[in-house]
Amino acid sequence: MDDKPHKKASERAADERKARAAQKLRENLMRRKQQSRARRKGAADETDGLPAADSREDGDH
Template sequence: MGQNSDKAKPKTPADTRKERLAEELRANLQRRKSQVRARRQGARDEASGLPASDTQKRQ
Protein backbone atom coordinates (compact mmCIF):
# COMPACT_ATOMS: atom_id res chain seq x y z
CA MET A 1 0.00 0.00 0.00
CA GLY A 2 3.04 2.25 0.35
CA GLN A 3 3.81 1.51 -3.30
CA ASN A 4 1.77 4.50 -4.55
CA SER A 5 4.41 6.91 -3.24
CA ASP A 6 6.82 5.65 -5.94
CA LYS A 7 4.81 7.45 -8.62
CA ALA A 8 5.24 10.81 -6.87
CA LYS A 9 9.07 10.63 -6.92
CA PRO A 10 10.93 12.54 -9.62
CA LYS A 11 12.40 10.26 -12.24
CA THR A 12 16.11 9.63 -12.15
CA PRO A 13 18.15 9.39 -15.35
CA ALA A 14 18.31 5.64 -14.82
CA ASP A 15 14.50 5.40 -14.65
CA THR A 16 14.15 7.54 -17.77
CA ARG A 17 16.65 5.32 -19.58
CA LYS A 18 14.81 2.14 -18.54
CA GLU A 19 11.52 3.53 -19.82
CA ARG A 20 13.08 4.61 -23.13
CA LEU A 21 14.72 1.21 -23.63
CA ALA A 22 11.46 -0.55 -22.81
CA GLU A 23 9.64 1.53 -25.43
CA GLU A 24 12.31 0.78 -28.03
CA LEU A 25 12.14 -2.92 -27.22
CA ARG A 26 8.35 -2.94 -27.66
CA ALA A 27 8.66 -1.09 -30.97
CA ASN A 28 11.28 -3.56 -32.19
CA LEU A 29 9.10 -6.49 -31.18
CA GLN A 30 6.13 -5.04 -33.07
CA ARG A 31 8.31 -4.55 -36.18
CA ARG A 32 9.56 -8.12 -36.01
CA LYS A 33 6.04 -9.47 -35.54
CA SER A 34 4.80 -7.55 -38.56
CA GLN A 35 7.72 -8.90 -40.61
CA VAL A 36 6.82 -12.47 -39.65
CA ARG A 37 3.17 -11.86 -40.53
CA ALA A 38 4.21 -10.41 -43.91
CA ARG A 39 6.40 -13.43 -44.63
CA ARG A 40 3.53 -15.78 -43.83
CA GLN A 41 1.31 -13.89 -46.27
CA GLY A 42 4.01 -13.89 -48.95
CA ALA A 43 4.56 -10.13 -48.91
CA ARG A 44 8.01 -8.57 -48.96
CA ASP A 45 9.59 -7.03 -45.89
CA GLU A 46 9.71 -3.27 -45.68
CA ALA A 47 13.29 -3.37 -44.44
CA SER A 48 15.97 -1.14 -45.85
CA GLY A 49 19.49 -2.34 -46.43
CA LEU A 50 21.30 -4.71 -48.69
CA PRO A 51 19.16 -7.04 -50.79
CA ALA A 52 19.46 -10.74 -50.13
CA SER A 53 21.85 -12.70 -52.28
CA ASP A 54 20.07 -14.13 -55.28
CA THR A 55 22.22 -16.77 -56.97
CA GLN A 56 19.73 -17.46 -59.78
CA LYS A 57 20.09 -13.92 -61.20
CA ARG A 58 23.88 -14.22 -61.32
CA GLN A 59 23.94 -17.31 -63.52
Protein backbone atom coordinates (compact mmCIF):
# COMPACT_ATOMS: atom_id res chain seq x y z
CA MET A 1 0.00 0.00 0.00
CA ASP A 2 1.06 3.54 -0.68
CA ASP A 3 0.49 6.07 2.11
CA LYS A 4 1.41 9.02 -0.08
CA PRO A 5 -2.19 10.12 -0.87
CA HIS A 6 -3.04 9.93 2.84
CA LYS A 7 0.03 11.96 3.69
CA LYS A 8 -0.98 14.59 1.17
CA ALA A 9 -4.37 14.94 2.85
CA SER A 10 -2.76 15.32 6.27
CA GLU A 11 -0.30 17.87 4.91
CA ARG A 12 -3.20 19.76 3.35
CA ALA A 13 -5.08 19.71 6.67
CA ALA A 14 -1.99 20.98 8.48
CA ASP A 15 -1.60 23.78 5.95
CA GLU A 16 -5.25 24.74 6.40
CA ARG A 17 -4.83 24.81 10.20
CA LYS A 18 -1.77 27.02 9.86
CA ALA A 19 -3.64 29.36 7.52
CA ARG A 20 -6.60 29.61 9.94
CA ALA A 21 -4.26 30.27 12.86
CA ALA A 22 -2.41 32.94 10.88
CA GLN A 23 -5.72 34.61 9.98
CA LYS A 24 -6.83 34.61 13.64
CA LEU A 25 -3.49 36.12 14.67
CA ARG A 26 -3.87 38.88 12.07
CA GLU A 27 -7.42 39.60 13.26
CA ASN A 28 -6.24 39.72 16.88
CA LEU A 29 -3.37 42.07 16.01
CA MET A 30 -5.70 44.40 14.11
CA ARG A 31 -8.15 44.43 17.05
CA ARG A 32 -5.36 45.17 19.53
CA LYS A 33 -4.02 47.99 17.35
CA GLN A 34 -7.51 49.46 17.07
CA GLN A 35 -7.96 49.28 20.86
CA SER A 36 -4.59 50.93 21.40
CA ARG A 37 -5.48 53.78 19.02
CA ALA A 38 -8.84 54.24 20.75
CA ARG A 39 -7.17 54.40 24.17
CA ARG A 40 -4.76 57.06 22.95
CA LYS A 41 -7.73 59.11 21.71
CA GLY A 42 -9.57 58.59 24.99
CA ALA A 43 -12.42 56.58 23.44
CA ALA A 44 -13.92 53.55 25.17
CA ASP A 45 -13.08 50.05 23.96
CA GLU A 46 -15.62 48.24 21.85
CA THR A 47 -16.24 44.71 23.07
CA ASP A 48 -17.56 41.77 21.10
CA GLY A 49 -18.01 39.47 24.09
CA LEU A 50 -19.34 39.61 27.60
CA PRO A 51 -18.50 42.57 29.81
CA ALA A 52 -15.71 42.15 32.31
CA ALA A 53 -16.57 40.82 35.76
CA ASP A 54 -16.86 43.24 38.63
CA SER A 55 -13.51 43.13 40.45
CA ARG A 56 -14.74 44.72 43.68
CA GLU A 57 -14.17 42.42 46.64
CA ASP A 58 -16.83 43.82 48.95
CA GLY A 59 -19.66 42.14 47.01
CA ASP A 60 -21.79 45.32 46.84
CA HIS A 61 -23.12 46.21 43.42
